[in-house]
Amino acid sequence: MKSVSNSKIARGPYGSRASFGFTLVEAIVVIAIVAMLAGIVIPSVSKVRTKSLLVQCASNQRQIGLALQLYANDNEGIYPPTTHSVSPFRLNESWLYELDEYFTDSIDTIRICPADPEERRQRILDRNSTSYVLNDLVFDDVNYRFPRRIPNPAQTHILFILSEDRTPNVTRDHIHGGEWTNWISALNDIEPDRHRTGNRSSDRTKGSAPYLFADGHVEIISASDFKDKFAEGVNPAEVPL
Numbered sequence: 478m479k480s481v482s483n484s485k486i487a488r489g490p491y492g493s494r495a496s497f498g499f500t501l502v503e504a505i506v507v508i509a510i511v512a513m514l515a516g517i518v519i520p521s522v523s524k525v526r527t528k529s530l531l532v533q534c535a536s537n538q539r540q541i542g543l544a545l546q547l548y549a550n551d552n553e554g555i556y557p558p559t560t561h562s563v564s565p566f567r568l569n570e571s572w573l574y575e576l577d578e579y580f581t582d583s584i585d586t587i588r589i590c591p592a593d594p595e596e597r598r599q600r601i602l603d604r605n606s607t608s609y610v611l612n613d614l615v616f617d618d619v620n621y622r623f624p625r626r627i628p629n630p631a632q633t634h635i636l637f638i639l640s641e642d643r644t645p646n647v648t649r650d651h652i653h654g655g656e657w658t659n660w661i662s663a664l665n666d667i668e669p670d671r672h673r674t675g676n677r678s679s680d681r682t683k684g685s686a687p688y689l690f691a692d693g694h695v696e697i698i699s700a701s702d703f704k705d706k707f708a709e710g711v712n713p714a715e716v717p718l
């Protein structure tokens with residue numbers, strides 16, 4: 478008697494089934510669940526990736542900031558020049574190459590914004606260019622190229638990410654901040670929404686970018702906050718007094 482009831486339990490709930498195959502309804506339910514999970518997981522993976530590229534980019538900028546301070550200390554308090562002011566025959570004396578000895582990571586890591594598309598990153602390397610462009614209103618100014626003369630270093634932008642609309646080349650290592658009369662003209666030079674998930678939005682306010690300031694700190698600013706400065710009548714490239 479006991480052994481009969483045991484064998485009934487051992488057969489379990491599916492014991493009487495002829496086969497273990499899925500029915501159509503079960504298959505549809507499984508597919509629906511997998512699709513739903515993918516919908517949750519895939520965007521969060523791309524958000525994590527966006528975040529990690531942002532951290533790497535901020536780290537590149539911090540190293541550039543530190544290298545600029547060390548360079549100025551070693552060179553009578555003067556920042557290195559951009560290609561705007563070095564002789565065309567001495568482009569390897571522009572800031573990126575002058576700073577090389579102060580970088581701890583390789584120059585080819587530091588010169589590239591990791592959020593630039595892969596093809597563009599390769600082109601930047603091939604053309605000895607950079608994703609990062611210095612503020613000419615500081616570096617090509619007879620006064621402010623001495624960082625000690627900058628009145629508000631914590632509020633003075635010194636570096637930006639080059640606009641994807643600009644073809645990288647060896648002399649493109651600085652902006653022309655005097656031409657930034659509005660948000661649209663700044664977009665000709667820089668990419669304030671470089672760090673974003675997906676494509677540019679039509680008004681270019683989706684996303685953000687890290688920004689290096691003259692005191693060496695790096696701040697993440699959303700593209701929409703950056704755009705607001707122009708609406709307030711402020712040119713962020715100008716040196717605040």
Ligand SMILES: [Zn+2]
Pocket residue numbers: 560561613651652653
């Ligand atoms: Zn120039």
